[in-house]
Amino acid sequence: MIEIRFHGRGGQGMVTASQVLATAAIMEGKYAQAFPEFGPERRGAPVKAYLRVDDKPIYKREPIVEPDVVVVGDQSLFVSENPLEGLKPGGVLVVNGAYKAPVKTYYVDATSLALKILGKAIVNTAMIGAVVKATGIVRLESALAALGKYFTGRLYELNAQLVKIAFDQTKEL
Amino acid sequence: MSLPKVHEIPIGGIITEPGSSRRNPTGGWRSLKPVLHDDRCIRCRICWMYCPEGTIKEIKGEFVVKGKKYQYKYEIDYTYCKGCGICAHECPVKAIEMVPET
Amino acid sequence: MTTALQKARTVLALTSNYAAAYAVKAADVDVVAVYPITPQTTIVEKIAEFVDDGELNAELIHVESEHSAMSAVVGAAAAGARVFTATSSQGLELMHEVLHIASGLRLPIVMAVPARALSAPISIHGDYSDVMNTRDTGWITYIAASAQEVYDTIIQAYKVAETVLLPAMVAYDGFLMSHTTEPVELNDEEEVRRFLPRKDRPNVLKPEKPITMGAFAMPDYYYEIKYQVQEALLGSLKVIEEVDREYGRTFGRSYGVLQTYRVEDADYIVVAYGGASFGNAREAVDAAREKGIKAGAVRLRVFRPFPADYIAKLLADVKAFAVVDRAIAFGGPAGGPVFAEVVTALWMRGIDTPGLSIVHGIGQRSMYVEDFVKIFEMLKDGEKSKVVYMGLRL
Numbered sequence: 001m002i003e004i005r006f007h008g009r010g011g012q013g014m015v016t017a018s019q020v021l022a023t024a025a026i027m028e029g030k031y032a033q034a035f036p037e038f039g040p041e042r043r044g045a046p047v048k049a050y051l052r053v054d055d056k057p058i059y060k061r062e063p064i065v066e067p068d069v070v071v072v073g074d075q076s077l078f079v080s081e082n083p084l085e086g087l088k089p090g091g092v093l094v095v096n097g098a099y100k101a102p103v104k105t106y107y108v109d110a111t112s113l114a115l116k117i118l119g120k121a122i123v124n125t126a127m128i129g130a131v132v133k134a135t136g137i138v139r140l141e142s143a144l145a146a147l148g149k150y151f152t153g154r155l156y157e158l159n160a161q162l163v164k165i166a167f168d169q170t171k172e173l
Numbered sequence: 174m175s176l177p178k179v180h181e182i183p184i185g186g187i188i189t190e191p192g193s194s195r196r197n198p199t200g201g202w203r204s205l206k207p208v209l210h211d212d213r214c215i216r217c218r219i220c221w222m223y224c225p226e227g228t229i230k231e232i233k234g235e236f237v238v239k240g241k242k243y244q245y246k247y248e249i250d251y252t253y254c255k256g257c258g259i260c261a262h263e264c265p266v267k268a269i270e271m272v273p274e275t
Numbered sequence: 276m277t278t279a280l281q282k283a284r285t286v287l288a289l290t291s292n293y294a295a296a297y298a299v300k301a302a303d304v305d306v307v308a309v310y311p312i313t314p315q316t317t318i319v320e321k322i323a324e325f326v327d328d329g330e331l332n333a334e335l336i337h338v339e340s341e342h343s344a345m346s347a348v349v350g351a352a353a354a355g356a357r358v359f360t361a362t363s364s365q366g367l368e369l370m371h372e373v374l375h376i377a378s379g380l381r382l383p384i385v386m387a388v389p390a391r392a393l394s395a396p397i398s399i400h401g402d403y404s405d406v407m408n409t410r411d412t413g414w415i416t417y418i419a420a421s422a423q424e425v426y427d428t429i430i431q432a433y434k435v436a437e438t439v440l441l442p443a444m445v446a447y448d449g450f451l452m453s454h455t456t457e458p459v460e461l462n463d464e465e466e467v468r469r470f471l472p473r474k475d476r477p478n479v480l481k482p483e484k485p486i487t488m489g490a491f492a493m494p495d496y497y498y499e500i501k502y503q504v505q506e507a508l509l510g511s512l513k514v515i516e517e518v519d520r521e522y523g524r525t526f527g528r529s530y531g532v533l534q535t536y537r538v539e540d541a542d543y544i545v546v547a548y549g550g551a552s553f554g555n556a557r558e559a560v561d562a563a564r565e566k567g568i569k570a571g572a573v574r575l576r577v578f579r580p581f582p583a584d585y586i587a588k589l590l591a592d593v594k595a596f597a598v599v600d601r602a603i604a605f606g607g608p609a610g611g612p613v614f615a616e617v618v619t620a621l622w623m624r625g626i627d628t629p630g631l632s633i634v635h636g637i638g639q640r641s642m643y644v645e646d647f648v649k650i651f652e653m654l655k656d657g658e659k660s661k662v663v664y665m666g667l668r669l
């Protein structure tokens with residue numbers, strides 16, 4: 001089982017990112033479970049979302065305390081909390097922007113890409129591309145197909161473009 | 174009288190036989206009796222509507238009262254009238270009078 | 276003949292709320308009463324989408340409160356419609372008096388309840404305080420543990436409800452399931468409609484065969500009519516099992532009234548309900564067994580009628596058991612409401628297995644697998660006959 005914990009701010013769409021990736025995994029015939037750390041949805045407030053992917057049915061429904069992968073959509077979260085808490089030894093950080101952390105790190109400049117393509121600093125779809133590149137948890141085509149369950153029309157076109165560009169530009173730090 | 178047992182009663186407290194309340198002649202409950210004076214009745218239908226037992230009947234026909242023609246008159250069915258007096262209370266022209274049962 | 280099993284599988288990524296909406300669509304429901312409350316709202320939003328897209332031909336009634344929502348489906352069911360509504364928390368409380376009317380009139384209403392804590396203080400988070408308060412309303416009450424099971428159970432619930440003529444509630448974890456995306460295999464809708472044929476029933480208002488519904492009952496009749504509800508509800512357990520087996524034969528998935536995990540040789544059993552409690556208990560069984568504790572877990576899939584015989588049989592010969600309740604029975608003889616039910620089931624059968632009442636997950640206080648391992652350790656250490664408020668800052 002792979003366990004991923006997403007950290008972001010309300011309005012950045014990290015919950016949707018976790019759902020799109022779960023949907024992609026399910027479309028590939030895997031088992032997946034995606035759920036937010038539920039709270040009143042307030043724009044700007046720190047939010048967490050969880051994703052489990054496995055080849056077997058998933059039974060446990062506890063918050064992820066020892067993730068294999070941590071995804072951080074907003075570097076300011078490193079100031080107010082410790083997103084790396086509980087990260088397994090050998091675990092991976094996927095972060096928006098080059099952030100120096102004492103773990104294996106992949107990064108992409110998600111904010112700039114989102115501003116350029118969407119005209120808004122909604123980084124979730126860029127982070128989907130980054131997670132796919134960094135972890136290979138699902139295939140890029142599956143992620144794009146899953147995206148189609150959450151966005152349609154022009155919004156889908158733009159976001160799919162964003163996923164692909166972010167996938168290409170994600171690098172190991 | 175023996176009452177039906179659990180499994181002899183329709184489910185949900187439903188009453189499957191329409192009009193079964195006819196078997197309960199409530200006329201015997203009366204101590205005062207409403208008397209409808211047709212010559213004062215203006216056919217407003219209020220008593221007909223208010224009677225909780227539905228015992229005021231609307232009779233079709235040709236009726237002339239004080240020179241006015243009506244197509245209806247109202248009659249009380251004393252088999253079921255329980256003497257509550259609501260009709261008399263509601264009648265706007267005091268056409269119904271409550272008199273002691275003899 | 277091709278069966279559903281031979282057809283191509285349709286697996287979607289759905290939350291339990293969306294799974295509920297898909298089940299309602301498959302069941303070809305006629306009337307849906309809609310009133311929003313977190314975490315239920317996305318169910319009726321999805322149903323509204325289906326109606327708008329023409330995928331479901333149903334009358335959507337926007338009511339002004341949950342009291343009206345239940346009243347509206349009571350009326351529609353009395354007129355012979357297949358009906359659905361959904362609510363949570365305060366909404367279920369506001370419905371409460373009408374819940375009794377629905378069962379008293381023997382109407383096969385089906386309702387989804389993503390379980391949520393009760394005010395005050397205001398909480399939108401999950402626990403089972405709302406569902407436990409409906410214990411004595413005469414409703415069949417399922418508690419599902421996955422989005423797949425929510426889908427399957429709502430379809431089963433229609434068949435059971437329309438057979439025994441009682442309303443049925445399908446509850447599941449608010450948020451921890453209602454908003455969790457999981458794989459759900461959908462059935463062929465034609466097949467579901469064949470599984471749920473429309474049947475005539477005696478308590479339908481029809482101009483050609485008039486009946487009176489909701490009449491007054493004097494002391495000489497009331498008791499018998501309420502006893503009929505008791506008898507029908509107790510008797511529904513058999514129907515619930517039959518329908519579950521038939522569903523399994525038709526669609527390839529069935530659940531039983533209790534789900535067990537490694538109970539065959541268990542010394543210690545944890546009884547739980549809902550997805551989070553049982554999912555974590557199940558993981559804890561494996562962890563405890565690695566520590567040398569012969570652990571097992573049982574999930575109550577059907578809470579009303581209470582599967583007392585089955586529970587008693589499972590707990591008769593173990594060394595000790597614990598019941599994990601996600602609700603508080605305030606001022607009651609034990610901390611958790613279901614613990615009290617389990618103990619009653621045992622006492623009625625002369626069984627005196629020692630037990631622990633565990634209260635956890637209140638207002639969605641996080642429950643961890645480790646907590647459930649701890650419960651097995653407590654049982655092994657001989658702890659019994661007390662209430663443990665887990666996860667509480669004491």
Ligand code: SF4
Nearest residue numbers: 224254255257258260
């Ligand atoms: S006295 Fe009462 S029951 Fe009798 S006719 Fe008048 S309203 Fe009806």
Ligand code: SF4
Nearest residue numbers: 214215217218220264
């Ligand atoms: S209420 Fe009086 S006036 Fe009106 S219909 Fe009845 S008896 Fe006549």
